[in-house]
Amino acid sequence: MAVVAELGETVSKLRQAYESSRTRSLAWRQAQLRGLLRLLKEQQETAFEALHEDLGKHRAEAYRDEVGLLMKSANEALRQLGKWMTPEKVWVPLVAFPATGQIVPEPLGVILIFACWNVPLGLSLEPLIGAIAAGNAVALKPSELSPCTAKFLAENVGKYMDAAAVKVVQGGPEVGEQLMEHRWDKVLFTGSPRVGRAVMAAASKHLTPVALELGGKCPCIFDMMSSARELQIAVNRIVGAKWSCCAGQACLAIDYLLVEERYLPVLLKVLKSTMKRFFSDADAMARIVSARHFERLRNLLKDREVAPSILHGGSMDAENLYIEPTILLNPPLDSAIMTEEIFGPLLPIITLKKIEDSIAFVRAMPKPLALYAFTGDAKLRRRIVEETSSGSVTFNDAVVQYAIDALPFGGVGQSGSGQYHGKYSFEMFSHKKAVMKRGYLIELTLRYPPWNERKIALMRHLYRFDYFGFVLCFLGLRR
Incomplete structure (x- = not known):
């Protein structure tokens, strides 16, 4: 009390x-x-x-x-x-x-x-x-x-x-x-x-x-880059947005990645080398916030249908609440890791026949807080903006939109409401607050009864063409 x-x-x-x-x-x-x-x-x-x-x-x-x-x-x-x-x-x-x-x-x-x-x-x-x-x-x-x-x-x-x-x-x-x-x-x-x-x-x-x-499950669409340099920069940004933002415990963190099957090998190679370079120091990544959240993440990986999809990482230290940056390949779409917000250092990669299929994939999921896409294809960018719904869309980077004061931050649908x-x-x-002040110079009597057809005609002009309507009304003030 x-x-x-x-x-x-x-x-x-x-x-x-x-x-x-x-x-x-x-x-x-x-x-x-x-x-x-x-x-x-x-x-x-x-x-x-x-x-x-x-x-x-x-x-x-x-x-x-x-x-x-x-x-x-x-x-x-x-x-x-x-x-x-x-x-x-x-x-x-x-x-x-x-x-x-x-x-x-x-x-x-x-x-x-x-x-x-x-x-x-x-x-x-x-x-x-x-x-x-x-x-x-x-x-x-x-x-x-x-x-x-x-x-x-x-x-x-x-x-x-x-x-x-x-x-x-x-x-x-x-x-x-x-x-x-x-x-x-x-x-x-x-x-x-x-x-x-x-x-x-x-x-x-x-x-x-x-x-x-x-928050919500923020997708990342990865279209192949035009050069090795662009590929490395894109992967730097993906790895940073997934694992260096509170170990993935961020509402804007990349939740899963969509890529064409043919580009998977080269993407994985650069992802692994970049992760090794970024997280060689033990203190480079934050830890899991609590034992309860650690156990929740461990259960996502222990799912017997999900465990075979672990492609990289997966080691855990319960005492220090540490989970190694982990990549999963094509886990079952109906598994918890693909239906719940992950909020941790686990990254599922889903392969597609063609990158355009990513739009239908994203549309089938609840509206996310953010959608990311790495692509040089202007047509694909336009389709993503026009055909998907999310709190924000960022092309060729991730999470950085949070730092731009001129851009509103907030969700849509299940990812939230309101922007700041x-x-x-x-x-x-x-x-x-709407504030209006009027004077007493003119008084339009057409706004008051008794009604007649002439007043209705004048009002029609008034609503269609304000200036002409005003003149007509002014001429008819004494009626």
Whole structure:
């Protein structure tokens, strides 16, 4: 009961902070972003230690995927915030003369952010940047599966930011459930579809809008490169996007690869040599987050129908939660490894008669968060964009789209709903309020009863040709 009371007090204080209106000012928003930048700069080594303790992330990976990206995002928000907050003027038809219209972005209110454990700093603070830039009060719930990062956030966010308006709440699933008993103005959840459904069900009690980032099985279509150099670069990017992003424990990581049968031998040769070069050091790849997730991945490989498809790797170290980068060739399509999101260092390769068949293959699967394709064929690229649906499409690279603030990040269908990053983060946590102002110079009586055919005729002109309709209406004002 003490925990319930404490959470209720936290939500109440956040509501009070928001209702005080101080979070709405440009100065407050800028101060919070600057505070976040100071946190990331001054506590950077502590952040690296927390990420290594939770996931075994090398400091280079931690900076590339989390700390560095966050500093870039916060700086971009600071540069653009005044522009984002400026009301947008819109055209108002002449028939409404004299009148003006504009769209005014306003904060939604009190926001709840559920972060995931695989990019625990980034998935906590990236949406936080957007929420405070939009002028909201925010509760941040880090994952209990990355306890060191959660502790780092709890100990530091209040020191560098407005502790009354930005709060970190620690705890497990029971705390998340209690948080969802309260009314929020928006919830962002990053995690599994199973928990996402529970969050949406709980939010429905208060009609709270929910944004979901749920991942999914991200396919990679591999068309043969035109030169040995391009082939090596493509494989570098594939290997990096699969195994150097938290050991494949990333929602944007390549989940499976599609390739023509005739190109398989050369692809495998370059894949194996590149994996050996990238991961010769023991600390080059993050570890599996927990014993439960390790066991889940081990069971995927132990499936008696899947085990014969292991082509490379497969060794495991349960004590250190390590699984060797593993390649599987044509595992059964109805097996768990091909129907569930892998979220680990296992890469199934599916061979096709011709690469164009990949489009039908992808369309038969649930819509993914991202689709990757390595190809120089403009016609194939066009077909992929037009004939498939995914949160994003990236050609000749993978995962890098996450770092581009000008591109929205988010899923579609089962891979999620809502988009953020850059201005899209600001918009996710804002309401676009329509504001119109009219004068009293002209009053069109055709809008009022009593009705007649002449008024209907004038309205027809009005809706078809605004300018002429306006003139006709003006001439008929006294009717």
